[in-house]
Amino acid sequence: MPEQLEPEPAAAVALFGDRIDTARQFVSALAMHGEERGLIGPLEVPRLWTRHVLNSVIAAPYFSGRAVDVGSGAGLPGLVLAIARPDVEWTLIEPMERRTAWLTEQVSALGLDNVTVERLRGEEWDRGRIFDVVTARAVSALRTLLPFTAPLARPGGRLVLLKGANVANEVDAAAKQIRKYGLQDVAVEVVGEGVLDEPTRVFLATVAR
Numbered sequence: 001m002p003e004q005l006e007p008e009p010a011a012a013v014a015l016f017g018d019r020i021d022t023a024r025q026f027v028s029a030l031a032m033h034g035e036e037r038g039l040i041g042p043l044e045v046p047r048l049w050t051r052h053v054l055n056s057v058i059a060a061p062y063f064s065g066r067a068v069d070v071g072s073g074a075g076l077p078g079l080v081l082a083i084a085r086p087d088v089e090w091t092l093i094e095p096m097e098r099r100t101a102w103l104t105e106q107v108s109a110l111g112l113d114n115v116t117v118e119r120l121r122g123e124e125w126d127r128g129r130i131f132d133v134v135t136a137r138a139v140s141a142l143r144t145l146l147p148f149t150a151p152l153a154r155p156g157g158r159l160v161l162l163k164g165a166n167v168a169n170e171v172d173a174a175a176k177q178i179r180k181y182g183l184q185d186v187a188v189e190v191v192g193e194g195v196l197d198e199p200t201r202v203f204l205a206t207v208a209r
Contacts, residue, residue: 004046005031011195012049015057015084022083022110027053029106030074039074039102050197055162056080056137058192058200062160063088065132070122070149071139073099077162079106081135082115090115091131093122122148129154137162142174142203150181153207159183161203171203182209 008024016023031048034040044052056077063085069078072092082090092115094100100119107115118125122136134149134157142161149159163170167188171178178186183205192199 006046006049009049009054009197011054015054015060015195017084019083019086023053023057023080026075026079026083026106026110029109033102034074037102038098052076053080054192054196055198055200057084058196059135059160059162059202060084062158062202062204063133063135065089066130067091067133067135068093068131068152070134070136070145070152071095072103072117073138075103075106077135077137079103079110079112079115082112083110086112086114088114088133092117093120093125095119095121095124122152125152129157131157133158133160135160135162138164142167142170143177146174146177146181146183150177150183150205150207155207155209157207159203159205159207163188163201163203165201167201167203178205182207184208 013020027048031045035042057080060081066089068091070093072078072094078092092103100117103117131152134153136145136149139145185206187204189202190199191202
């Protein structure tokens with residue numbers, strides 16, 4: 001394992017529970033191969049646990065049923081959440097071949113039987129509004145993101161989008177899209193305070209129609 005990988009934070013065991021060994025295996029593989037395969041930048045390995053993995057898994061309680069991660073990339077948050085929530089059926093959507101190859105390899109290596117990987121863009125999904133929960137992390141601003149996430153959710157389904165500190169401004173800028181896609185119960189929740197060094201901000205909405 002690369003020497004620069006940070007020590008596993010104490011919160012990891014509490015958040016992953018009996019899935020911690022699978023999470024460790026994934027983090028080790030991503031730290032070892034992520035930069036060379038163009039999945040993460042060179043500055044990310046020393047903060048892989050705190051900035052990326054725990055930042056993703058802290059949102060695990062929001063998911064149920066059938067979920068999709070749009071723009072899954074290296075598997076943040078999709079693979080992390082699939083590890084933590086084996087009771088949820090996950091679809092990981094990613095357009096880049098090298099990333100879908102990585103995701104597929106990891107699904108096999110980690111023994112995740114609750115994950116399907118699809119190589120396409122979110123707007124190319126043509127199998128209907130079948131998802132109970134739609135998520136994405138670090139993909140784009142809300143006004144750009146909503147048009148290719150909201151249409152994947154079933155009526156009454158939820159958006160659970162992991163966002164940065166600027167999310168309140170993004171919500172204001174996306175007012176037109178929020179109306180267009182019939183989003184209700186729009187909220188931003190800060191999760192992980194007192195648990196994570198950097199809490200996660202989660203944009204929540206119900207796709208009402």
